[in-house]
Amino acid sequence: MTVESMVMLLTFILSAIALYFSTRKQQHEEAGIDADTIGKLYDLIEKQEARYQTLKTDQEHIYAELKAEFDHYKTSTSAQIADIASENVKLRRWAKRLVRQLEEAGISPVKFDE
Numbered sequence: 001m002t003v004e005s006m007v008m009l010l011t012f013i014l015s016a017i018a019l020y021f022s023t024r025k026q027q028h029e030e031a032g033i034d035a036d037t038i039g040k041l042y043d044l045i046e047k048q049e050a051r052y053q054t055l056k057t058d059q060e061h062i063y064a065e066l067k068a069e070f071d072h073y074k075t076s077t078s079a080q081i082a083d084i085a086s087e088n089v090k091l092r093r094w095a096k097r098l099v100r101q102l103e104e105a106g107i108s109p110v111k112f113d114e
Contacts, residue, residue, distance in 0.1 A: 018084070102109045 099109050
């Protein structure tokens with residue numbers, strides 16, 4: 001055997017050993033990758049669920065505030081409309097009395113167009 005043959009044989013043996021260990025390590029890493037991926041997926045799902053719950057709570061709080069503000073607006077607007085209607089009734093009565101007084105005094109007022 002020549003030196004070149006020995007170096008080539010030794011290189012072939014070392015390459016075969018390296019190939020064996022690399023394939024063995026690759027299978028082990030693939031198993032770990034699957035477990036890591038699933039673990040990361042569960043962590044991500046938990047984070048998203050927590051984020052969703054936080055957003056849901058915030059939205060419910062905002063909705064409650066808006067509902068309270070709208071209810072307050074409805075009551076205040078209803079009160080204002082009732083005051084305006086009451087004032088309108090008073091003004092109509094007052095106008096009718098004035099018309100009657102003018103007619104009794106012999107003055108015929110101009111008719112109001114509605």
